[in-house]
Amino acid sequence: MRTILVATTALLSTTFGALAEGELNLFNWGNYTSPEMIEKFTAQTGIAVTVTDYDSNTTALTKVEAGGSGFDLVVPSANYIPVYLRKGLIAELDHSRLPNIGNIAAEWKDVPWDPGRSHSVPWQWGSVGMAVNTTVYGGDVNTSELFMDPPEELVGKINVVPEMSDVINMAIFNLGGEACTEDLVLLKQVRDKMMAAKPKWLSMDYGTTDKLSSGDYAASVNWNGSTMRARINNPDIVYGYPKKGYPLFMDSVALLSDATNVDEAYQFINFILEPENAAMISAFARYANGVAGSEEFMPEDMKTAPEIVTPAEFVAAGKFLPTCPQSAIDLYTAIWTELLK
Amino acid sequence: MAKRRAFDVTTLPGFTTIAILAFVLLYAPIVTLVIYSFNGGNSVNQWGGFSLQWYAIAAQNEAVQDATARSLIIAVWASVISTTVATMAALGTTRRGKFKGQTIIYVIINQPLMVPEIVTAVSLLIFFSSVKVATGYSGLGYLILAHSAFCIPFAYLPIKARLEGMDTTMETAAADLYATPWQSFRYVTLPLLLPGVIAGAMLAFIISLDNVIITEFVKSAGQDTLPTYMLGQLRRALTPEVNAISTALLGLTVLILTLFVFVTKKRD
Amino acid sequence: MSRQTPGRSKGLNGWLLSTPALILLLLAASGPLLIVAVYSVLEKGDYSGVRWILSGEGWFRVLFEKDIFDQTISLADANLSIFWRSFKLSIATTVITFAFGLPTAWFIATRPAKSRAFWLFLITIPFWTNLLIRTFAIMEVIRNQGILNTFLMHFGLISEPIQILYTDTAVLMGMTYVYLPLMVLPLYAAIDRFDFRLIEAGYDLYASRWQVLRGVILPIIKPGIIAGCILVFIPSLGAYVTPRVLGGGKNMMIGNFIELQFGQGQNWPLGAALSTVLLLVVLVSLLVYTRASSRDNPNG
Numbered sequence: 001m002r003t004i005l006v007a008t009t010a011l012l013s014t015t016f017g018a019l020a021e022g023e024l025n026l027f028n029w030g031n032y033t034s035p036e037m038i039e040k041f042t043a044q045t046g047i048a049v050t051v052t053d054y055d056s057n058t059t060a061l062t063k064v065e066a067g068g069s070g071f072d073l074v075v076p077s078a079n080y081i082p083v084y085l086r087k088g089l090i091a092e093l094d095h096s097r098l099p100n101i102g103n104i105a106a107e108w109k110d111v112p113w114d115p116g117r118s119h120s121v122p123w124q125w126g127s128v129g130m131a132v133n134t135t136v137y138g139g140d141v142n143t144s145e146l147f148m149d150p151p152e153e154l155v156g157k158i159n160v161v162p163e164m165s166d167v168i169n170m171a172i173f174n175l176g177g178e179a180c181t182e183d184l185v186l187l188k189q190v191r192d193k194m195m196a197a198k199p200k201w202l203s204m205d206y207g208t209t210d211k212l213s214s215g216d217y218a219a220s221v222n223w224n225g226s227t228m229r230a231r232i233n234n235p236d237i238v239y240g241y242p243k244k245g246y247p248l249f250m251d252s253v254a255l256l257s258d259a260t261n262v263d264e265a266y267q268f269i270n271f272i273l274e275p276e277n278a279a280m281i282s283a284f285a286r287y288a289n290g291v292a293g294s295e296e297f298m299p300e301d302m303k304t305a306p307e308i309v310t311p312a313e314f315v316a317a318g319k320f321l322p323t324c325p326q327s328a329i330d331l332y333t334a335i336w337t338e339l340l341k
Numbered sequence: 342m343a344k345r346r347a348f349d350v351t352t353l354p355g356f357t358t359i360a361i362l363a364f365v366l367l368y369a370p371i372v373t374l375v376i377y378s379f380n381g382g383n384s385v386n387q388w389g390g391f392s393l394q395w396y397a398i399a400a401q402n403e404a405v406q407d408a409t410a411r412s413l414i415i416a417v418w419a420s421v422i423s424t425t426v427a428t429m430a431a432l433g434t435t436r437r438g439k440f441k442g443q444t445i446i447y448v449i450i451n452q453p454l455m456v457p458e459i460v461t462a463v464s465l466l467i468f469f470s471s472v473k474v475a476t477g478y479s480g481l482g483y484l485i486l487a488h489s490a491f492c493i494p495f496a497y498l499p500i501k502a503r504l505e506g507m508d509t510t511m512e513t514a515a516a517d518l519y520a521t522p523w524q525s526f527r528y529v530t531l532p533l534l535l536p537g538v539i540a541g542a543m544l545a546f547i548i549s550l551d552n553v554i555i556t557e558f559v560k561s562a563g564q565d566t567l568p569t570y571m572l573g574q575l576r577r578a579l580t581p582e583v584n585a586i587s588t589a590l591l592g593l594t595v596l597i598l599t600l601f602v603f604v605t606k607k608r609d
Numbered sequence: 610m611s612r613q614t615p616g617r618s619k620g621l622n623g624w625l626l627s628t629p630a631l632i633l634l635l636l637a638a639s640g641p642l643l644i645v646a647v648y649s650v651l652e653k654g655d656y657s658g659v660r661w662i663l664s665g666e667g668w669f670r671v672l673f674e675k676d677i678f679d680q681t682i683s684l685a686d687a688n689l690s691i692f693w694r695s696f697k698l699s700i701a702t703t704v705i706t707f708a709f710g711l712p713t714a715w716f717i718a719t720r721p722a723k724s725r726a727f728w729l730f731l732i733t734i735p736f737w738t739n740l741l742i743r744t745f746a747i748m749e750v751i752r753n754q755g756i757l758n759t760f761l762m763h764f765g766l767i768s769e770p771i772q773i774l775y776t777d778t779a780v781l782m783g784m785t786y787v788y789l790p791l792m793v794l795p796l797y798a799a800i801d802r803f804d805f806r807l808i809e810a811g812y813d814l815y816a817s818r819w820q821v822l823r824g825v826i827l828p829i830i831k832p833g834i835i836a837g838c839i840l841v842f843i844p845s846l847g848a849y850v851t852p853r854v855l856g857g858g859k860n861m862m863i864g865n866f867i868e869l870q871f872g873q874g875q876n877w878p879l880g881a882a883l884s885t886v887l888l889l890v891v892l893v894s895l896l897v898y899t900r901a902s903s904r905d906n907p908n909g
Contacts, residue, residue, distance in 0.1 A: 025562040030577045050407075050563030053573055058873040062657040066466075068473020070562035087655070156772060162858060164873065188678045203775040203857025207577045214579075215753050216774065334677045337874050341687035341861070353715060354818060360716030363709045367735050367789060370746035373756060377749070426630040433626025446627050449634050455895060456642070457847025459864040460884040463871060464641035467648055467881070470658075490637035493630055551739040554849050558871075568741050575745055575854055587742040594737050602730065 022047035024264040027064070027071040029251065030055055031209065031226075032124070034284030041271050047264045055206045056163050064089055064256065072259035073268065075123050078113045078250045079165055082323045090119050090254040097266045100273035108250070108290035113323050120252035121269055122290025124225070124281060127310070127318055128166045128247045130240035131212055131222035131230060141240030142314065144174040147221050148197050155200045157218035159211070162204045164336045166247050167221060169321055173245025180324035182331060191335045198339060212237055223249075224307040225287035231307070239307045241314035248320045250290065375591070378584035395585040405586065407563075408570040412550055415481065415566065419488035420496070420545040426489070427496035427545075428538055432530075435504045453491035461491070462558035469559055479561040487559050488549045495548045496541035499605070503537025536604050543601045547594055642888065649881035659877050667878025671886060688866075695862040698777065699845040702784040706792040706841050707834070709785075714796035714833075718803075729797070736790035744851050747786045751779055751855075775857030783851040788844065792837040799833020831901075839898045843891050863887055 022045065026033065030053035038049050052071065054060040057080045063069055065087060076084060084090045095101050101117070108122050132141045137153045145151075147160050148171060160167060169179050171194055177186045202217065209226045211217045213233035222230075224239055231237040253272065255265050271277055278289040279297030288308060295303075302308050310318065324332070378396070382389020399405050427450075434446055453461065469483045511533065515525040531538075553568040560569060567590060574583050652664035674685040717728045735743065750756045751773040758770040773779050807829070811821040827834070849864030856862070861869070863883065870880030 027562065030573065051404075052562050052565075053577070055576070056873060058656070058875065062872055062875065065655070065657045066470045068470055068477075068479050068561065070479040070564075072562075083656075159857075162873065184678055191677070198859075201859065202772070203859050205576070205775075205858040207579075210577065210579050215770075331677065333875065337869075337876075338674075338677070338687065340858075340869060340873065341691065341866070352719070353712075353822060356712035356715050359709060359712035363713045363789065364731065366709075367732075367786070369756075370750045370786070371735065371738070371743070374742070374746040374749060422633070426633055430627040430630035433623040440623050443623065446624075446631065449631055449639055450627075452634065453638055455843065455891060456638075457844065457864065457887055457891060459847050459849045459867055460642070460645065460888050461638060463867060463880060463884050464645040465637065466871065467877070468641040468644050486633075486637045490633050493634060497630075547737055551737075551741075553739075553741050568739060571741050571745070572850070572854075575741070575748075583745065587739070587745060590739055591742060594739070595734060598730070598734065598737055602726075 022261075022264055024049045024261050024268055025070055025072045026051045026268070027054060027060060027069070027074045028123075029053070029075060030206065032075070032251075032285050034280050037272075037277055037280040037284070040277065040280070041268065044271070045264075045267050047267065049268070058164060067258070070260070071256055072261045072265045073253055074256055075251050075253050076120075077165070077321075078111070078252065079321045079323045081113050081120055081252065081254065084254060085119060089257055091257045091259070092118055093120070093255060093269070094266075098270050098273065100270050103273045103275065103278075103291050103293065105290050105292040111250075114252070120254040121273060123251045123253050123272070124285060124287035124289050125248065125250035126224045126287040127241070128163075128170060128221065128223055128249065129227070129242060130219065131208065131227040132219040132238055132240060133212065133215070133217075133234070133236050134238055135236045136218035141238055142243050143240065144170050144242035144244060144246070146219060146240070147201065148174050148193055150197065150200045154219050157202050158200070159203050159205060159208060159217045159220035160201050161206060161208060161221050161223075162340065164332065165321055166223075166249065168332045168336060169247045169319075170221070170242060170245070173242070173247075173319070176244070179247075179319060179321055180328050182325075182328050187331060187335065191338065194335075194339055204340065209233075223287075225285045228286040228302075228305055228307040232301075241310065241317060243314070243317055245317050245319055246314075248318045250320075371591070374584050375588045377581055378588040380581045380584070383580065395581040396589070399582050399585045399589070402582070404565065404570060405567075405582075408565045408567045411481070411564065412566040412568070415484050415488055416546050416549040418485045419492050419549040420542045422485070422489040423492035423545045424496040424500075424538060424542040427493050427541060428500055428534070430493075431497055431500040431504055435501050436509070450497055451494050454494050458554040462555045465555060466558045473561070481564065483559050483561075484556060484564065484566075487555055488552065491552070491555065492545035492548050496545040499540040499544060500534065500537045503534055503540070507533055540601055540605050543597050543604070547597055550590070550593070645881045645884050645888075647881075649878055649885050651878050653876050653878050656875050657871070657877065664878065667876070667882040670876065670879045671882050691861050691863060691866050694777065694860065695846055695864075698781055698784065698862065699842050699848075701781055702788060702845045703792075703838050703842045705781075705785045706789050707838065709789060710792035710796055710837060711834075713789075714793045714800055717793070717797050718800040732790055732793050732797075736794065740787060740850055743787050744783055744854050747783050748774065748779075748855055751782060774855065775859065777856075777860050779855040780852045780860055780862070783855045784845050784848060787851055788841045791840045791844070795836035795840060796830065796833045799830040799836075803830060835898055835901050839894060843894055846890065847887055 024047050026049055028051055033051050038051070042048060054063065057077050060074060060076060061080060061083065064071065064074060064084070074084075074090070081090070098121075101121070104117060104122060110116055114120050130141055130144065130146050132146065136157060137151065139151060146154060147158055150158050168190070171190045172179065172181060172186070175186060175189050175193065177183060177190070181187070208217065208220045208222045209229045212220060212222070212227070212230035215234070227237060227239040231239070253269060255262070255269070259265055272281065273291055275291055275293035276297050278291035278294040282289045282294065282302065283299045286302060286305075286307070377388075379391050379393065380389055381392035381394065430446070430450060434443060465483075465487055473479050473483075511529050512525055515529045520528070551568065552566075553572060556566050557569050557572060560566070565573070567586065571583055571586060648659055649667045650663055650665065651659040652662040652666065654660050670685070672685055672688065673682055674688070675682050713732070717725060717732065720728055748755075752758075753770040753772065753774065757773070758767075761767045762770065773782070803826070807825050808821055811825045816824065847864050848862055849868065852860060852862040852865055856865070867880050867883045867887070870876045870883065874880070
């Protein structure tokens with residue numbers, strides 16, 4: 001009997017004793033958080049950070065909105081921040097608790113989707129384009145036709161990341177439309193062209209960095225940083241900027257309204273606004289960050305990489321995705337769900 | 342007069358070949374996976390010499406340590422709870438002859454075996470989300486609850502089988518010697534039943550350890566178990582670390598199974 | 610002295626002892642299923658969840674869809690193709706596992722008693738191995754630089770890797786691999802009880818091997834066959850992990866389609882309705898099974 005009692009107590013303590021001092025729950029994109037940066041943070045503050053992954057904005061939003069998830073920080077893309085705001089899911093940031101708030105680069109200090117940065121700080125930003133393995137396809141990579149109407153060599157070999165706003169907007173640009181358009185005629189063309197192209201796609205999945213490196217994908221709609229990482233593993237990979245228009249995105253860190261570890265969250269946010277730490281984040285995922293002064297800490301290869309430093313002729317085609325009115329989003333969601341099936 | 346054929350009536354043409362082929366095909370992928378866990382190189386399919394580096398990496402990976410600890414804690418809790426509860430249910434439903442409503446009990450107890458896991462996972466997601474919001478509690482309780490529930494049939498079946506095979510003379514003897522039902526249970530039935538109970542506990546343990554879908558849906562922030570961690574890795578960053586973890590998990594399963602065979606083969 | 614007679618109030622005791630198990634299961638297994646049924650008739654919430662307003666939208670969307678642009682109502686082809694694919698793959702998996710499983714079960718059952726335990730153990734290990742590990746293992750074999758392709762290229766049978774991964778074939782291969790032990794075990798149990806003298810009798814009557822198989826063996830082990838088929842068909846119909854990992858997001862089965870509604874699809878009622886449909890299909894299959902096996906019971 002006694003042994004049973006002792007065992008039960010031990011068991012109970014393992015379950016509940018795990019509540020250590022200083023914890024933080026970060027909900028972020030997969031493969032997007034630098035382990036070194038987290039280690040440095042923990043060493044400096046004693047706060048243990050648990051990172052949980054998500055693959056897409058919609059999955060993250062759904063999980064957060066369902067409630068009771070236990071996360072403190074989330075990293076949505078720019079066009080989703082107003083949605084979180086509207087639903088009261090993220091809290092206003094008390095800038096007096098963030099001494100480093102002034103470090104945000106000038107062009108990212110005041111953005112239309114988060115005026116004055118009242119609810120978020122920059123994490124990383126980049127572009128969405130085409131990653132192609134040149135041993136399989138040697139033609140022009142700077143076009144979204146590669147996935148909207150795959151050439152011979154790429155039929156059955158190209159992947160499309162299932163990130164709704166990035167893909168749909170690229171498709172809209174491909175057909176000459178503007179972001180957030182509600183032109184039904186144009187959208188019907190978008191829907192039809194994508195549905196026609198879908199059978200020629202290999203898959204609609206994430207994990208593009210590894211699969212491009214290993215050759216499981218010959219090409220993919222992909223983010224620039226992920227493509228750079230693939231190229232480092234496999235030099236045959238190049239990154240293409242669709243001439244007709246490609247989306248630019250920025251992901252920012254926001255504090256959840258029901259966060260329990262608020263102090264720790266503020267410490268973390270302040271931490272990543274240090275130029276050195278921001279550079280660590282960038283060095284891992286290979287995206288640019290929004291902190292001024294981080295350039296001198298960035299890795300050498302990022303200063304000249306074609307994925308980061310956009311060639312002059314393509315700069316104008318990069319369009320930052322605004323937050324579309326709900327009616328537009330509903331239309332896109334309907335098209336997207338139809339496509340996903 | 343019927344002629345005696347010179348061959349074995351138990352053989353059927355081609356069956357042995359197909360059987361051996363099936364075994365080979367069944368084990369080849371697993372063996373490959375195990376071999377590549379010792380890969381000195383960095384890729385999952387290019388051999389780079391023998392090395393234990395991935396085991397070291399996995400062992401030092403905090404996320405892995407965390408997930409492993411959590412998997413084990415949940416499995417122990419789930420197996421204890423489900424085995425206790427299943428033992429009681431087995432005692433209540435065996436060796437008594439039919440009673441009213443017994444079928445319903447059977448159906449409910451065996452329900453986790455038949456209902457597709459995705460449906461259970463989705464239903465628990467819905468149910469627990471509301472509870473989490475209402476109570477604000479988001480600890481391991483939900484996972485333990487869910488695991489205990491679906492482990493019940495796995496604990497129940499071996500115990501029931503053992504109970505049915507048990508001979509009642511000992512208990513009748515105990516009653517003849519004026520033992521109370523509780524004493525009879527504690528000193529006679531339980532010890533005889535023990536191998537079945539242990540077997541049930543082991544199966545429940547393995548089942549809980551292996552669960553993927555229900556855990557994936559029910560878990561909250563930072564509550565990865567070993568399988569959900571592996572699922573995340575499978576979809577994103579494939580390194581032989583996954584092989585190392587898989588091999589370790591496989592080793593544990595084989596160990597428990599061997600013990601299980603041992604325990605159930607014991608003659609009492 | 611009154612002796613505790615085992616027959617007295619057995620019903621009450623039976624229920625009493627079973628109560629903890631029942632409560633646990635009703636709370637965390639059977640009970641929530643009712644919630645799913647309820648959610649299927651509610652209106653969908655903004656990005657997730659539901660609004661507590663009755664709506665037939667969820668069930669409507671199971672089979673029908675409204676075109677986004679011209680609002681015409683039509684049969685949801687995409688949904689139907691997912692149902693069809695799931696059904697097709699599950700049947701195919703059942704057939705292939707049976708083709709491999711019967712000889713394997715026969716083989717194990719006809720081993721001498723000493724080595725039989727070994728073979729049984731050998732087939733049990735994959736059965737208890739984590740589903741994820743098994744799916745991962747097969748993925749490693751069929752991917753572009755996996756063993757299969759390397760093997761075929763090495764022997765000059767193909768010049769560049771065959772794209773197997775992310776196709777229906779990959780999912781089929783994966784499911785067959787994962788569910789094979791589930792077919793073998795019930796077949797083994799049935800063959801184990803089989804009286805081999807019947808075969809001898811068959812041969813003595815000059816039956817060919819094929820006739821013996823068809824006329825003697827198969828009918829008698831039918832309960833085992835049915836059990837095996839059910840044990841493979843039902844889980845494969847509701848498969849989630851295997852199609853997700855091997856299907857590449859494009860070849861969805863019902864399980865993935867359901868999950869989609871709770872993620873990017875943002876339609877919980879539809880997800881709930883689909884889950885209920887899946888559940889009903891499973892229940893019907895089980896009913897067919899109990900009918901079929903109880904009908905054969907009198908024959909023993």
